Amino acid sequence: MDNESVKDDAQAPAAPSVAPAPATAAAPKAPRASKPRVPGAPAKPKSAAKPRKKLSKTAIALIAVSGVAVLGWASFAVAVNVAANTNDELVHVQADNTKMSGEKDDLIGDLTEMTASRDQYMNASDAVAKREEAVKVKETALQTREDAVKGREDAVTGAEARVAQTTLKDGYSYIVGVSMEPGVYEATSASGTCYWEINTSGTNGSDIVDNDLGAQGLIRVTVSGGQDFNSSRCGDWKKVG
16 A cells, blocks of 8 residues: 555544434434545456356256146145035035935825825725615615505505495485495394385485395395485495495
8 A cells, every 4th residue: 555545544534423312312323434445446346247057957857847746736636626525515415315315205105195095085985985875775675665555555545445435334324326336235234133225316215215124144235326325223334346
């Protein structure tokens, strides 16, 4: 170092002293003084840029393998995530399928019960229909018998009415063609005191056509139109012809 440089250094002003900061506030940090450049000193040469090294084939292969591995792991992670989501969806689908299968079984059970109830009702309805048909048959048979009985009763009633119409009471007077029919009448007398008399109508008994007294057993008389008939102690007379 030459004398001028030393002299310049000796003449350089000293750095001013910094007064201490009050205790209440921290003192600001003084800026670091830059080292003055010595005049005439040669400038420090800049370092030359280092040339880049080329990657070897092995490094490139390792990088490629690493990239493929990273992509593989990423694809695997995506596949695992997709598989997990798919598995969850499959679990939900299986749960829904199980639920629907249970509901289907319940519906089948309900349908079976309803079918059994329907069959039971149909069987009961058929039984009721058969009983009703049997009742109708019995009612028809009963009605037929009732009609037959009524027919016989009507016949008996008619016969009785006919007998009543053609039966003459003892002790009464009858006019042929008005209160009695013409024809043959019979009576049975057991007393031996029977008296009967046939008169011409309108003569008040003065014109006797025929009479008899004291006959016993079967007594028969014949009357015709325009005549009157009466009897006493002979019993009832029945028309026989």
